Amino acid sequence: MRNHFLDTSKALLIFLVVFGHFLERMIGWNFPESHTLLAVIYFVHMPAFIFISGLLFKDKNYIKNIIFFTALYIPFQFLFPAFDALWTGHFNWTLLQRPYWILWYLVAMICWTLLTHYLIKTKYPVLIAVFLAMLIGFSPWNNYDYSLGRIFTFLPFFVVGQVYGQKIMQSIQQFRYATATALLIFVTILSVVVITNISPYWLYGSLSYQQLKVDWLQGSLIRLGIYILSSLGIVAVFAIAHLLKNRFVQLGRNTLPVYLLHGFVVIGLSKYIYFHFHIAVNIVLCLLLSLLTCFVLQHAIFDRALRKLSLWLMKPTEKIWDR
Template sequence: MRNHFLDTHKAILIFLVVFGHFLERMIGWRDPISHTLLGTIYLIHMPAFIFVSGILYKDKNWLKNTLFFLSLYIPFQFLFAVYDGFWSGQIHWNWNVFIKPYWVFWYLFAMMAWTCLTHFLLKVSNGFAFIFSLLMAVFIGLSPWNNYLYSSGRIFVFFPFFIFGVIYGKSVLEKIQQQATAKYYGLMGLMGLMGLMGLAAFVYFTHINPYWLYGSLSYSQLKVTVFDGIFIRIFVLILSSFGIVALLSVTQFFQGKWQKLGIYTLPVYLLHGFVVMWIARYYQVDFHIFLEILICIILSILSCWVLQQAFFDHLLRKMSLWLLNPTARFWRMQK
């Protein structure tokens, strides 16, 4: 049985993903208002999405799911490289296209890593898995190599949210849903809204470096000392955790809304990049900042509405069969 509260939450998150990419590509971080919006979105949306992915993790399907992500990662890496090269007029082919995730596809690459790591870490203990993920999130920044390569930085920086979702996510979700039907319904939602406003105020006044929110660079790449790097990373992880709870609390105000979008988040995530890149290359906005933001909101709504159609999800599922079917046949032969 589907959890409609979770579907609504996923719908909000995927909209924020699309909206954030339109904002970043069409307006950028230059304006204080845009910076505040983007910073608040990036502080929350991917940690929250990864937390939800942890809730939905099923250990019995870990290998099948890893192959599913791989079956989409390989063709989409190729397609995006060709697509980007077509519009820019520069197609540079090399094998790095498959091992260096392109833009949004770091998430598919990371899902493969998180799924495999979680399967083996849980064999030790839940506590060990969570502590290991926290330590790696902090200490990956000490590594001497470029954390952007192979999404190594993002894989480990965001890993605690996935593990926490796997171990404690259902409990957290149940508590928030209980509050949604209890006498604290309005209070919880109001506190969540105030929490989001507090995070926005923090982003506005600190003018935080976006690369701390991407989780993709080491401390040396961010040009900070080890002590400062560890402190800032822990602080950002705490803020993101606070943001996840705040957004879950606000979600209760929208229960039952946009469920179709929440069900079909995968095609929206994988395909919206084509739309964003195409529009951003040909239609650069140059109006008042609030009008520019409104344009991005409208484009995001339209993109989500079109790409949430079941047809695109079925297409992706069929696309994945090029790897899943031969693999399934192979395992049957081995038995």
């Protein structure tokens, strides 16, 4: 039996993902209003989404999941650059070195699935995940390549979701003052964003301390602070989802097609639509485009299409994972 509360949470988060990408492409981070809105979204949406991914992780299916995400990643890693090349006339051949834009999440899911399979067999999986996440900041390499930075920076949220997700979710649902707490958390995150004017590169989680031009101590403290705020943001998202009851369940059931396919919508529209209105109007237009995109892509036909697409690799490897 599906958990409608979890579906509502996923629906809220996938909408924030789509809204954030429309804001980035159509407006950007340069306006104070869009910077503030984007930063608040980025503090919360991917950490919370990854937390839920960890919560739903089933270790007995880890090989099947790795193959499934690989089966989607490979074709989309060619499809997105090909789609972009329709306008640029240039095909991006750095396919192996850098996952295309939103596809880092598929690569990360492959890695988180494999890492968590072994981490949960240890005595302190969460502590090890946090240690690895902090350690990647010291990397002398370009952490953007192969999505190394994001894989390890966001790893703790996946592991915490797997180890403690159910207990955290149940506690929030039973908490009497969840709504007031959520409001307080968002005000806190908003205040931090306004006061610090934080760079989006900290929230992407894709760069090392050296690339972010800070020393190891400052970098470690900033990243730790982001972890704390993002963790509180996860609590706030669940609290809001509890308030929404069982609304938007269909969208929550079909987040994968929305995630993968909205990229084509955002890229295509950004090539033809230019916003030159007041910033408030531009934000509202992004909001409407996000709602429309989610409404269309939530339909089961797109999920079925992705499942069929994955069969090119799932079928030949069935004997490996189906045992």
